[in-house]
Every structure is written in C-alpha cells, then in structure tokens.
Amino acid sequence: MPSYNAAFYASTIFAYLIHSVAANTCSQVGALGLNIKRSPSIEYLTEQNNYWSTGCGALKPACILYPKTANEVSAIVQVLHDNNETFAVKSGGHNPNEGFASIQGGPLISTKELNEVTFDSTSMTVRVGPGNDWEDIHKALQDTGVTVVGGRIGEVGVGGYVVGGGLSFLSAEYGWAANNVVEFEVVLANATVVTASSKSHPDLYKALKGGGNNYGIVTAYTMVAHPIGQIWGGNLMFSGDKAPQMLAAVRNFTENYPDEKAGIIMTAELTALGAVDIWIMFLFYDGPTPPPGVFDMFTNIGPIVNNCKTRSYYDLLKYNDFAVVKGSIYTITTETVPLPSFENGAEVMGAIYNNWRNTTKGILGVAGVIGSIAFQPIPKRLARKARELGGDLIDLDDDVDRIVIEFNYSYLFDIDDKTVDQATQQLYKGTRNLVTGFQQSGKLPDAYLPLFMNDWCESYFRQDYFARLRTADFARGVRDQYDPSGFFRDRTKGWKL
Template identity: 60%
Template sequence: MASKVLLGLLATAGAALAANTCDTVKDTTSIQVNKRFSIDYTNEQQEYWSAACTNALKPSCILFPKSPAEVQAVVSILNTNNETFAVKSGGHNPNNYFASVDGGPLISTKHLNEVIFDKETETVRVGPGNRWEDVAKKLDGTGYSAVGGRIGNVGVGGYLLGGGLSFMSTEYGWAANSVVSYELVLANATMITVTAASHPDIYRALQGSGNAFGIVTAYVLKTYPQGDVWGGHYTFSATDENNKKLLAAVRDFTEYYPDEKAGVILTAETTVGGLLDIWILFVYYNGPEPPAGVFSNFTDVGPLLKDVKTQSYAKLLTGNNWAVLRGSVYTIGTETTPLPSQEHGAEIMGSYLESWRNVSSGVLPVTGLIASVAFQPMPKRLAAKARSMGGDLLDLDDAVDRIIFEYDYSYWIPSDTEKVDRAMQDTYTGLATRVAGFQGEGKLPADAYLPLFMNDGYFRQDYFGRLRPENAALARRVRDELDPQGLWATRTGGFKM
C-alpha cells in the first residue's frame, strides 16, 4: 500500500510543471505547506541559532514532510524547476544558505522525528527532525544512550552529517562512527538504505560530508549502556595567571588524557569593556562521579562558580542549553593545531590565545558582540577509536594529539556583518599562520595532518580541500555518481568540493 502511495505521489509530482515548488506541492500532494505570515512558518523561522537566518532570509514557503515518501515527492518536484532550496534539521548551522534560503522553498524535517529504541539490537532509529535532547529524553530510563551533541538544542541531522563531536567521543569516536545505516533520498527522488556492507563508498562519504549527496530521512545508531552521569560547568576569571594555568591544564589533559569516560570543552568569553572576561569549562564524566584527580588540573586553578552534579544524561544536555544565544547574529569558524609539547606548551598556547584576543579586540565595540574561543581536545585515543570503528571521511590518525578550535562571534545588528566577517577570517587565518610559524621553527610537527571540523566550519573555509586527497576524491566520486545533474551542488548551500 505504501509503495502505491509513493508511486502516486511521484507520478503526480513529476507531471506537474508549475512555476514554483510551493504551489506545485500544495496543488498536487497532501504535504503541509506554510507560507509567510502563517503561524507555523513564523515559528519555524524562529528555530535558528543565528538571527541572520531568521530575519534576513525568507523562504517562499516552508514544507513539512511527514514521511520519506513525502520527501521523495518534494525532491521530484524540485527536479521540474530551477529554484534554490534548503533542508533544515535543528537550525544550528549559522552559515547563511546552509540550512536557510531566501526566495526558495525550505524543507523542514521537523516532523521526521521518530526515536525508536531496539534493546535487542542495541540500536535506535532517529529522524533528522529531532534535537539531541529529544533523543536523550526518549532513551532516558532505558539504560542506554546515543553518541550525540553536547548541547541539547543541537539538531540531529546536520550534526551527524558533519561528523559530530561528543562528550563520549574518546569512548566511542565521532558520532558518525556509530551510524549503522542511513535512509537517503537521492537527487533523482529514489531512496536507498546505506550501510557499510551495502554501499561502502557512500557510507564512508556520508560520515563527514554534510548535505552533498541527498536528504537523510532516518539514521539507525548504535547505543551504549549508560546510567547517571556527572557534569556541568565551572567558571573562572580570566586573569593572566589563570590564563596560563588553564591553557596548561587543557594541554596536559589532551596529552595525558586521564580517563576515556571524561570530556571537557574549555572556552574563553569576552565582551566590550571587559564586562565579561571569563573562562567556562564544560565537564562530563560517564559515571555518577569522576575518580579523584581526573579534572584536578582545572579545578585546582580555583573556579569562581561551579554547577556540576550527578544527573541523567538527558538533564545534562538540557542543562547546557543556557549556552545558546537567541536573537543574535551568530558566526562559527574553526582551525586545528597539533598539540604542542610540554616544553613549548606555554609559549604556543599563549600565542594562540593572544592571536584570538588581538583580533577580537578590534570588533568588541560592535553592538552586542560576544567573542569566544573553545579549546576542544582531540587526543590520539579518539583518532584510534574512530579508526577502530571503521573510520570516517575526516580520517584522523593517531600520530599526534590535536586541539580543534571553535571560534564564535555573536552580535545584534546585521549591518555589522562585514566587520565581523573580516574578523572571523582574520581569527582562523591568524591561528593557521601561527601554527605554520611554529612548525617552521620545529616547535610543532611539520607533517601533521590538520583537517577542518565541518560542524564548526565557516562558509569561506575549504573543508574538502583540507581532507586527505584520497578521501576528497572519494567524496567527489560519490557526488558524481549520486547527483550527476548537480542538484545538491548548485541549488542549495553547504560546503562544496
């Protein structure tokens, strides 16, 4: 019966050659279509982290498919015209046009929100319209959890397609390493189920390629036994002495990673006039309490505030939602460094912080601006774990420890975008310049592989150009096979090859 419904939808959609997708979908299918000023349209437009996606970009309509068959029908209709479009999961990606569009249809996966746990296979089937707090809440009480976002409000779809860094990554690798299968709607409106056995090249390419190959309507994920966890955050003042101690702590934590069940994100935050100049350390431990000493390098610095406790994983993720800044224009960029040795650690880590502060100081007068940098440990054991679970497109080796930087600028007034755009470029290129300089001096390994982390990438950054050549070639080969007409490459946003 379902196949007959699908065939009917596709036949009707394929025969329709109306002027635009919105009207064709409305006239020929039962898919929910909402146009500007309707309640559902307005509500969905508010579900972006960046106000630029909300206020500056107005889709001609928002489509809310409720099944894979309806997604196929929409894609079939897109093939009858030349409209630009976008696909949206949680709206976390702040890059304009990646999950947002102006003047074309927006496909919201909001109603593709199933979370079906199978204890026998220890897997969970998850729709891309979920946020990670939704998944965690559904799994709460089962004794299992899925490798996912560190903030509950992050959407499932874009996160998994970008690789997905998790508090659990040193135990289980990138979130993408735990994907068992992808249900993928292709550019020709057909659907395939992708597994490592059935389509090995497509499967690997999907593990860190973004939206380059189609629309994923469901993921099947491995789950792992988990009870209560311990976590929250500490706040420190950004004095010169604390800066040195915290940078040393995150360097040492990365190299000597004390426990694979532990996770941290060390962030520095600053605003104009020094009204805010602090460090925030997000901490996680997969257990009711961490063993003594796991986080002592940080806590010995002396936090101003702490909010850490034993809780369910779902409550931890939801509790981290305070870090989401609503109503601001938001930008994210990234860079990667080999971990400096203890001998050169103070000089190099201090230089990285100085570089960020120098650039940030130039845009702090921008109205409402908050600048932040996150130091995200990428120890060798994470790379080794990812490879042991089958690998992924990023393909980190365990030759060196690394730190991945996330740079964030949020601000209020869109007219300041040009200033902030330049600052973001100066921020990540400034870091790359310093990395290259220390490599030239022999203070960092010169031959280290330093890719970019897609989930933190700025739209101007060359994600695919920083991959290993053989992996970039694999992605291009899969793209050419699955989308020879360039539907995803030319008519929607995302990182391009």
C-alpha cells in the same frame, strides 16, 4: 541611461521568474497533499525564529515544507527537479552560515516532522530522525538505560551534526557520532530512497560520515545504543586572568587524557566593552562521579563557580542550552592544531589565545558582541576508536594529539556584518599562519589537520573544508556516482567539493 534601464528590467524579470518558480514548487507540493506553510502563519514564523543566528532567520523562504516520510521527501525532490531552483534543508537550525540551512525566496524543507526515536533492544540500536534536537532524543531514551553518541548542547539538531562527523562528550569512548551510525536512510539526487550501510552502498555510507549535504537528504539514522546511567557534569568558571594556567591545563589534559569516559570543552568569553572576561568549562563524566584525579588539573586552578553534579544525561544537555545566546547574529569558525609539546606549550597556546583576544578587543564596540574561543581536545584515542569503527571522511590518524579550536562571535545588528566578517577571517587565518610558522620552526609537529565541519562549532563559509581532507578524491568520486548532474552541488549551499 538606456543600458541602465535594460539591466534594471532584466534583473526585475529574473527576480520575478525566480519567485514564480518557487511559488510553483510550493503550489505543486501543496497539491500533493504534503504539509506546507507560508508566511504569515504561526508555524512559518515559529520555524523562522528557530535559528540560532538571526541572520539565518532573516532570510525568508517562499514556503516551508514539512515531509513526514522518506517518500514525501522523495516527492519534493522530484518537484524540485522539474522546477530547477535553489532550496535548503533545515534540521536544528544551528549552522550560522546564511543559506546553508536557510534560504531567501526559495522553498525550505524542514525535517521537523521526521522526528522518530525508536529503540530496538534486540539489535541495540536507536533509529532517530533528523528533525530531532539531541535533547529530544535523550528525553525519549531516559528510561531505557541506553544512549547514542550525540551533541553536547540539547538544542543542537541531529541532521547536520551527524553528517558533519559529530564530536560528543562520549567521543573518546565511542568515536565520532558518524562512526556510530549503522544505517542511513537517504533520498538521493534522483529522488530514490536507499539504505546506506557497510553492506548496502558502502561507498555512500562512508561518504555520508563527514560529507555534509553533498550526497542526499538523510531521513533517518540507525545508531548504536550504548548503556548509560547517571552521569556527572556541569561547569567550572574562572576569572579571565587565569589564562596561562587554563592553557597549560587543557594542553596537559589532551596529551595525558586521563579517562576515556571524560569530556571537556574549555571556553574563554569577552563581551562588549569588556564587561565580562571569564573562562567557562563544560565537564562531563560517563558515570555518577569521576575517579579522583580526572579533572584535578582544572579544579586545582581554583574555579569561582563549580556546579558539577550527578544527574541524567538529558538533564545535562538541557542545562547546557544556557550557552545559546538568543536574538543574535552568529559567526563561527574553526581551526585544527597539533598539540604542542610541554616545552613549547606556553608559547604556542599563548600565541593562539592572544590572536583571539587582540582581535576580539578590536571589535568590542560592536553592539552586543560576545567573543568566544573554545578548546576541544581530540586525543589519539579518539582517532583510533574512529578507525576501529570503520573510519569516516575525516580520516584522522593517531600520530598526534590535536585540539579543535572554535572562534565564535555573536552580535546584534547586520550593519556590523563586515566588521565581524573581517575579524572572523583574522581568527582562522591568523591561527593557521601561527600553526604553519610554529611547524616551520619545529615548535609544532607536521600533521594532517582537517577542518571540523559541524557540531558545537562549524567551519566558516569562507573556509574550504574539502581542500583540507585527504579523502577528498574519494568523496568527489562518490558524489559523481550518486549525483552526476550536480543536483545538490548546484542547488544547495554548503561546503562543496
């Protein structure tokens, strides 16, 4: 009993000290005149409700800080240095990994007020702040005749998306979103504000393109502006029994990528007790109508719904927000698969799909569960375009076509966290084992298969993102140069080197 009491009192004192430090940070930042909100203010509660996953919103920060400039972010970082505590930075709140953009008890830095959208027609660039969602940016640019390479759902935030690489409907045409960044304005671990570009801090510039939150807090992105007019897009829906045709079609589309202006996401959905069993496709074409034949391999299967039409890019991204299921806990994980040959396609694609389907059927009793698998083509032309634009940490080669596969569960109650966690692990581990087995049998090519950090999909917190990057040594060296004390490594959660 005495040892128990000692442990109890020690833990109580530790918790008190942590709370006191957080409270001190909140007070010190408030004393600087910066915008700060605490519970139960409306702003605080609204921010906490603005996570895609309620599991993240359930974590309660001691306060929420709203810097409006890079210098204010710098001031916050300096206070955090002095108080030596854990913190988090939030952009759109899309990442479902708890603690990555959310925090219990510590300060949360919201980038909401860093919401600049400025088009410079002379340089053909757009300066955007990390506090924007992509629909905010496209709405602001609607009448300019230009766009930037960004997310495929309007409610996805800018911040984490870009430093994770950023897969876009425009990526086959223009590369990852990160390849389209001309400059990063970033607050470093020592609280200095620098501009990272191909000419200034070029090593940091490259590391930020796929390096996540390891190097600093980005306060602005200057991105290439691309011309755009009316686009075409929407959804096709198919019954669940169309799996063989759908899998064959996405394989063929990826290998024979018909047009760099085209983009797709192909998903299958299963819901609690098997009430819904469907395929939903997201289609995009950078033009008012796609040429004949671009999407025929899908439309020939016979969709039960086809709402694709000519519209503005903003309208499409805003419409795609329907895919966000509010009021649920999320887990998301990914795997990268080399494209199988036509001869082996049915076996390989079918095995991956069946692993998802069988695993998901095993948890359909979980309250409110929705299971989703998404197939996202990464054609060779995307890899070539990324390299032409200076490269990034992902460092794809064009030796093979690839498909990034996302697995997504949403469900209602945290009592099911363990069950869903086990199923999520079975999805990415099972897929990885299938890929390895097919490579050993010669049914899949050996290939470099990095994980994908951020976009519509994320790696799961249990996955080791950097272990799968062949640029990890470079990334680590840049981190050690710009954050030698491990400020972001030790004080924030995320995928760390």
